[in-house]
Amino acid sequence: MNAPAPFLNLEIDSRPAPAALLQALSERFGAQYSAALVVREQHGRDESAFSVPPPAAVVFAETTQDVSDAVKLAAQYKVPVIPFGVGSSLEGHLLAVQGGISIDVSRMNAVLAINAEDLTVTAQAGVTRKQLNEAAKSTGLFFPVDPGADATLGGMAATRASGTNAVRYGTMRENVLALEVVTAQGEVIRTGTRAKKSSAGYDLTRLMVGSEGTLGIITEVTVKLYPLPEAVMAATCSFNSLAAAVNTTIQVIQMGVPIARCELLDANTIRMVNKHSNLSLREGAMLLMEFHGSPASVQEQVDTVQAIASDIGGQTFEWASTPEARTKLWTARHNAYFAGIQSRPGCKAITTDTCVPISRLADALLDSVTEAQASGLTYFLVGHVGDGNFHMGYLIDPDSASERATAEQLNSQLVQRALKLGGTCTGEHGVGLHKMEFLVQEAGSGAIAMMRAIKQALDPDNLMNPGKIFARQASSS
Numbered sequence: 001m002n003a004p005a006p007f008l009n010l011e012i013d014s015r016p017a018p019a020a021l022l023q024a025l026s027e028r029f030g031a032q033y034s035a036a037l038v039v040r041e042q043h044g045r046d047e048s049a050f051s052v053p054p055p056a057a058v059v060f061a062e063t064t065q066d067v068s069d070a071v072k073l074a075a076q077y078k079v080p081v082i083p084f085g086v087g088s089s090l091e092g093h094l095l096a097v098q099g100g101i102s103i104d105v106s107r108m109n110a111v112l113a114i115n116a117e118d119l120t121v122t123a124q125a126g127v128t129r130k131q132l133n134e135a136a137k138s139t140g141l142f143f144p145v146d147p148g149a150d151a152t153l154g155g156m157a158a159t160r161a162s163g164t165n166a167v168r169y170g171t172m173r174e175n176v177l178a179l180e181v182v183t184a185q186g187e188v189i190r191t192g193t194r195a196k197k198s199s200a201g202y203d204l205t206r207l208m209v210g211s212e213g214t215l216g217i218i219t220e221v222t223v224k225l226y227p228l229p230e231a232v233m234a235a236t237c238s239f240n241s242l243a244a245a246v247n248t249t250i251q252v253i254q255m256g257v258p259i260a261r262c263e264l265l266d267a268n269t270i271r272m273v274n275k276h277s278n279l280s281l282r283e284g285a286m287l288l289m290e291f292h293g294s295p296a297s298v299q300e301q302v303d304t305v306q307a308i309a310s311d312i313g314g315q316t317f318e319w320a321s322t323p324e325a326r327t328k329l330w331t332a333r334h335n336a337y338f339a340g341i342q343s344r345p346g347c348k349a350i351t352t353d354t355c356v357p358i359s360r361l362a363d364a365l366l367d368s369v370t371e372a373q374a375s376g377l378t379y380f381l382v383g384h385v386g387d388g389n390f391h392m393g394y395l396i397d398p399d400s401a402s403e404r405a406t407a408e409q410l411n412s413q414l415v416q417r418a419l420k421l422g423g424t425c426t427g428e429h430g431v432g433l434h435k436m437e438f439l440v441q442e443a444g445s446g447a448i449a450m451m452r453a454i455k456q457a458l459d460p461d462n463l464m465n466p467g468k469i470f471a472r473q474a475s476s477s
Contacts, residue, residue, distance in 0.1 A: 012064040013098045013467075015054035021077040025101070026071055032060040034279060043084050045151035046249035046368035047337075049348040049398065049431060050093045055082060055096040062107045064133045064180060064188055064219040070103050071217065071463075072186035082461050083213045085126065090351050091432025093159065097467040103217060105154055110143060111135040112220070120194050122222040125154025139451070141225040147428065148334040150157045156219040157213035159430035160210035164333070167253075167386030168260045168292065169226060173427070174414050176209050180220035184459040189275035196224055207454070212430050213465035215458050227261075227294035233302060233465040234320040234329055237289070237309050238282040241315040242266055244313040245285040246362045249385045253358045257301050261290035263333055266369065269340070271382040276339030287385075290326070298367055299313035310404060333382070340380035340393050347378075347395040355427030363419055365390050375406055415443075431469045438472060 026033050033059040034040070042295060044054025056079075059070045074081045080100030096102065100299045113134060115121065116139040123132055128150045132143050147163035151352060155161070157179065162171035163281035168177070178192030187219060191204035208215060239245040251264055265273065274281055289308075291301045306317060341349060354365045365383070372379040383390030392414060393424045394407035415425045415438050425431075425438035438450055448470050454460070455472070462472055 009111040012052060014053040014096065015099050017101065018077050018097065019072060019077050020081055021470055022057055023477055024073050025057060028073065029059055032062065034058045041105060046087050046089045046092065046094050047472055048090055048186060048434065050092045050095055052095040052097055055100055055102040058102045060104045061108055063251050064182065067182045067186055067217055067219050068186045069188045070101065071182050074101050075184065075186060075463060077462065078461050078463065080190060082465050083154065083217045086150065088149035088151050089159065089432065090429045091434045093430060093432040093468060097433065103244045105219065107257035108219065112193060114139060115194065116141060117179065118194060119225045120222055120309045121225055122220060123153055125152060125218045127153050137226055140228050142228050143223060144226055145172055146463055153223065157209050157218055157221050158211060158213050162428045164261045164263060164384055166384060167262055168258055171207055173206065173408065176205060176221060176225045178191045178222035179205055179208050179218055179236055181216040181218055183216045184464050212432065212468050214455060214468055231298045231299050231466055232290065232292055232326065234290040234326045235354055236281065237287050237317040239285045239315050240313050243362060243366055244283040245287050246365055246385065248287065248314060249311045250361055252305055253386055255304065257304050258290040258299060259289060259305065259386060263288040263392065264383040264385040265336065266381045269336055269382060270340040272343045272380055273332050273336055276335060276342055278443065279332055288329065295374065303369055336380060336382045337393065340395060344378050348398040349393040349395055350411055351393045351428045352411045352414055352424060353389065353391045353427045354415055354423055355387060356418050356421045356423030358388045360421040361385060361388050364418050364423065367417060370391060371413060373411055375410055377406055386426065433468060436470055437473065
């Protein structure tokens with residue numbers, strides 16, 4: 001087990017912040033500032049398996065001006081700043097690997113304008129997806145991007161998040177129209193408009209979406225809304241084999257069925273979910289599906305998918321037709337990660353989230369599951385398989401070097417396989433700390449050099465969430 005383990009070689013530079021900066025932040029922000037250890041530790045960890053010293057202090061921003069002022073003070077002393085939403089990231093995005101100040105935007109939680117006629121909404125970065133949908137509900141509209149966790153819009157934009165609905169509605173890349181961003185110099189800029197399209201200049205909105213806080217701090221987001229579907233039906237379908245479930249998905253997508261959600265869980269994960277959520281789902285490979293549209297179009301989708309599944313060995317469909325039943329089903333799916341974690345008390349999860357062209361999904365997924373089963377590690381598998389995207393979580397004892405090495409070996413093999421099949425090292429979690437070496441393999445040295453040039457131009461002192469996505473300097477090896 002000698003595969004690269006990027007986070008085992010993590011370089012930590014947690015130099016203390018100057019006392020003068022901490023004093024200046026305290027004077028400017030008062031009760032919105034904290035250097036208490038418990039607060040710093042809360043902002044110095046996420047759902048990843050990394051262990052990194054916490055930031056030097058935390059600023060609880062309530063306005064864009066607060067963010068701008070905090071960044072200007074930090075820049076004066078050349079101290080890094082790290083944006084923080086709700087802490088649900090999985091790849092170490094918010095960790096203070098080079099020290100610095102955490103800027104918490106969770107109090108920036110106002111929905112500023114719902115333009116129902118234009119199907120858009122503008123909200124502060126700390127608004128979560130559930131808050132947004134609650135605010136939009138009375139208009140008959142909804143925001144479909146659903147990564148599972150109740151993440152903030154700012155964090156979802158920064159990591160280019162997607163989730164269960166992406167197969168029909170797209171990811172944050174397709175749904176963000178405009179942003180307000182605080183730059184490394186503390187300047188407030190706006191990118192994009194509420195118009196559906198534009199040919200005006202560089203697409204700075206797309207540059208910021210997926211930049212993981214390394215180019216600026218997002219403070220406002222304008223996104224698309226969609227009409228609530230007239231009819232919604234959800235179903236589960238079990239299969240005798242994982243291959244049958246995967247091949248059903250491939251055929252559904254290749255047939256052009258506009259399915260809204262298509263999620264895969266294997267038998268191992270179903271057992272974990274049943275125990276965690278007190279359910280009695282059949283313990284086998286399972287697709288969880290949802291269909292949106294008019295009653296007639298939904299029935300047409302259902303008939304097509306049932307016919308495909310039946311031909312490949314799918315068992316009887318079980319329907320969740322009421323809102324309550326659908327909510328219970330999808331809540332259980334969203335809690336699969338936590339079901340896995342709780343299945344082995346005290347463990348940490350080494351996760352990955354590759355995405356491949358739909359025609360290569362079986363090649364990527366089935367071999368990865370075989371390797372996981374042979375390793376002896378406890379694992380879970382969930383997938384937004386309609387997109388060719390799936391997640392493996394390897395559950396390890398954080399104090400066991402051998403288990404950690406095994407998990408990293410499995411992770412590396414999985415990613416290498418995806419790259420060979422024309423896929424990506426991360427479909428939705430982002431690069432953060434854990435995928436840095438894989439990004440170099442995926443993008444190539446020329447593209448990484450271009451990313452470094454953009455970072456240098458916009459953040460010459462390397463203060464915006466440093467140490468993420470790629471190393472500031474090229475490796476000498």
